Amino acid sequence: MCGIVGYIGNDNSIPILLEGLKRLEYRGYDSAGISYIKDGIGEVIKRQGKVSALTEAVERENISAPIGIGHTRWATHGVPNEINAHPHYNREKSLFLIHNGIIENYLSIKAGLVKEGYEFFTDTDTEVLVNLIDRYIKKKNLSLFQAVRYALNEVEGTYGIAVLSIAEPDKIVVAKNGSPLVIGIGDQENFIASDVNALVSHTKQVVYLEDNEMAVIYKDRFVAKTISDERIEKEIHEITVDADEITKGGFPHFMLKEIMEQPESVRNSMRGRLILDEGLIKLGGLLGYEQRIANSNRIIISACGTSWHAALVAEYMIEEFCGIPVEVEYASEFRYRHPVIRKDDTIIFISQSGETLDTLAALKEAKRRGALVMGVCNVVGSSIARASETGVYIHAGPEIGVASTKAFTSQLIVMALITVLIARNRQMSQIEGVELTKAISELPEKIQEILELNDQIEKIAEVYKNASNFLYLGRGYNFPVALEGALKLKEISYIHAEGYPAAEMKHGPIALIDDNMPAVFVAPNDPTYEKIISNIMEVKARNGKVIAIACNGDSKIDDMVDHVIKIPTTHRMLTPILTVIPLQLLAYHIAVKKGLNVDQPRNLAKSVTVE
Numbered sequence: 001m002c003g004i005v006g007y008i009g010n011d012n013s014i015p016i017l018l019e020g021l022k023r024l025e026y027r028g029y030d031s032a033g034i035s036y037i038k039d040g041i042g043e044v045i046k047r048q049g050k051v052s053a054l055t056e057a058v059e060r061e062n063i064s065a066p067i068g069i070g071h072t073r074w075a076t077h078g079v080p081n082e083i084n085a086h087p088h089y090n091r092e093k094s095l096f097l098i099h100n101g102i103i104e105n106y107l108s109i110k111a112g113l114v115k116e117g118y119e120f121f122t123d124t125d126t127e128v129l130v131n132l133i134d135r136y137i138k139k140k141n142l143s144l145f146q147a148v149r150y151a152l153n154e155v156e157g158t159y160g161i162a163v164l165s166i167a168e169p170d171k172i173v174v175a176k177n178g179s180p181l182v183i184g185i186g187d188q189e190n191f192i193a194s195d196v197n198a199l200v201s202h203t204k205q206v207v208y209l210e211d212n213e214m215a216v217i218y219k220d221r222f223v224a225k226t227i228s229d230e231r232i233e234k235e236i237h238e239i240t241v242d243a244d245e246i247t248k249g250g251f252p253h254f255m256l257k258e259i260m261e262q263p264e265s266v267r268n269s270m271r272g273r274l275i276l277d278e279g280l281i282k283l284g285g286l287l288g289y290e291q292r293i294a295n296s297n298r299i300i301i302s303a304c305g306t307s308w309h310a311a312l313v314a315e316y317m318i319e320e321f322c323g324i325p326v327e328v329e330y331a332s333e334f335r336y337r338h339p340v341i342r343k344d345d346t347i348i349f350i351s352q353s354g355e356t357l358d359t360l361a362a363l364k365e366a367k368r369r370g371a372l373v374m375g376v377c378n379v380v381g382s383s384i385a386r387a388s389e390t391g392v393y394i395h396a397g398p399e400i401g402v403a404s405t406k407a408f409t410s411q412l413i414v415m416a417l418i419t420v421l422i423a424r425n426r427q428m429s430q431i432e433g434v435e436l437t438k439a440i441s442e443l444p445e446k447i448q449e450i451l452e453l454n455d456q457i458e459k460i461a462e463v464y465k466n467a468s469n470f471l472y473l474g475r476g477y478n479f480p481v482a483l484e485g486a487l488k489l490k491e492i493s494y495i496h497a498e499g500y501p502a503a504e505m506k507h508g509p510i511a512l513i514d515d516n517m518p519a520v521f522v523a524p525n526d527p528t529y530e531k532i533i534s535n536i537m538e539v540k541a542r543n544g545k546v547i548a549i550a551c552n553g554d555s556k557i558d559d560m561v562d563h564v565i566k567i568p569t570t571h572r573m574l575t576p577i578l579t580v581i582p583l584q585l586l587a588y589h590i591a592v593k594k595g596l597n598v599d600q601p602r603n604l605a606k607s608v609t610v611e
């Protein structure tokens with residue numbers, strides 16, 4: 001949540017900051033602002049709302065400055081208005097600070113500063129930090145770096161920060177704890193950002209700061225230290241993301257582009273990992289850990305949101321094919337509820353961004369307790385990927401739309417690969433391994449076939465766009481898909497939707513059914529099919545409207561439901577990778593027809609780096 005960006009060099013920082021903010025806008029879009037130093041004077045421009053509002057204001061000024069920082073906000077402390085927008089600054093406007101995270105003890109620090117005569121004009125925690133730095137500079141006569149360091153030693157909470165001072169206009173001071181911060185290395189210019197997406201059009205060389213690390217960024221070098229002032233050497237990494245991967249590429253929305261990319265993104269998730277004729281799986285990131293994982297007494301999978309739904313599907317996969325007990329945990333609950341963790345547990349953390357704070361904190365706790373900790377992430381070099389002992393990248397490519405789509409299907413592919421890998425190290429036969437790996441390899445074409453139903457799904461969206469409630473129902477492997485379908489709809493269309501295991505319907509939700517209530521049934525040909533049909537009949541008997549996702553060749557369902565979307569058949573374990581696609585498209589079209597911003601739904605942010 002919140003995106004931060006900075007530039008120092010020979011070029012004009014302003015367009016670089018604005019472009020970076022646009023790329024980071026998925027992290028928050030309540031307000032945006034920049035500050036820069038020009039001819040010894042520091043200036044701030046901020047606007048409520050999207051980066052486009054800021055861009056309009058900045059472009060009117062025609063500014064050129066060789067050093068600047070920028071911020072796009074997801075509000076935590078203080079409403080999203082211009083005053084609370086970052087950067088924040090001290091009374092003299094000589095210090096400017098942008099912050100991603102939360103200063104938890106800001107009220108007590110603020111009280112101390114108020115006693116010393118400091119005044120506050122915003123409701124944010126960040127304004128306290130910039131004034132605390134100011135205090136250290138004035139009281140102790142410290143350099144910017146040392147003042148930031150002293151201030152951070154007083155702070156509890158999380159931060160990725162960047163600070164400018166007009167007294168030291170040749171540097172940006174940055175620090176990280178709990179929120180991501182990347183340094184981009186250029187030629188006579190350097191950059192900072194919350195993630196590499198903001199940097200890819202300028203440099204491919206990056207340095208990831210770790211928690212409790214700081215750096216002073218000059219135009220021609222950087223110096224990294226710990227928050228305890230010890231010098232550290234940082235490794236420079238080469239990033240592989242291309243600038244054109246993070247544009248809409250002719251689609252009206254990132255979400256649609258990412259839905260349509262799924263044949264390719266799932267292909268990338270499995271590329272080089274299937275040994276088809278032997279029914280085996282090769283996952284480089286797990287090399288050397290396969291036996292330990294296969295011998296685990298228990299597997300725990302922890303995640304949030306859509307990634308948690310992927311974890312639920314994986315529970316069904318691993319328990320059925322590996323015979324290892326699996327528990328799925330919300331990361332936020334896991335980290336606080338004193339879970340029993342044993343050394344022979346494997347704990348898998350699934351996260352698209354690799355930055356979700358709850359998931360990262362749960363991972364650190366699991367690691368501290370001695371379990372084997374595995375990350376399944378999309379963003380290469382992300383905090384969760386780096387903190388994991390072992391792991392697998394899903395390689396879905398950058399996901400910019402706030403609603404997760406292609407990351408979900410790629411997470412399922414990787415969890416299917418992990419399942420086969422473990423199972424083949426346990427009881428799965430070669431024949432079954434060959435059958436499954438072949439079925440996995442056929443998925444991209446099948447996804448393509450489903451995407452061709454886009455027009456049909458758009459027509460169904462037209463019928464139901466004004467519904468105020470939806471029910472999503474599925475069983476077995478497709479119960480988590482029902483949850484995911486409901487989440488997609490509510491997060492982008494603001495229609496209330498609930499996902500349930502279909503059989504649970506009669507224990508309560510059936511009371512909601514009337515002739516205004518659409519119920520979406522996920523009903524592929526699998527062992528639960530007959531039971532699902534009975535559940536459909538129960539809804540129809542109460543005049544509910546039914547949209548069914550069923551398999552090609554299933555003519556039985558046609559007369560029972562109001563709309564049916566037919567998808568290709570696949571192995572039962574893999575059906576969620578196909579059944580979810582029509583649900584993504586349905587949610588997308590309903591939201592577009594309601595005139596909503598599907599890429600930036602209200603109140604949400606892509607990367608949830610606060611608790």
Ligand code: F6R
Pocket residue numbers: 304305306307308350351352353354355356359402403404405487488491606607608
């Ligand atoms: C929903 C969505 C969120 C994320 C959740 C976890 O469309 O995107 O529910 O799935 O915030 O994020 P990651 O996977 O980045 O840890």
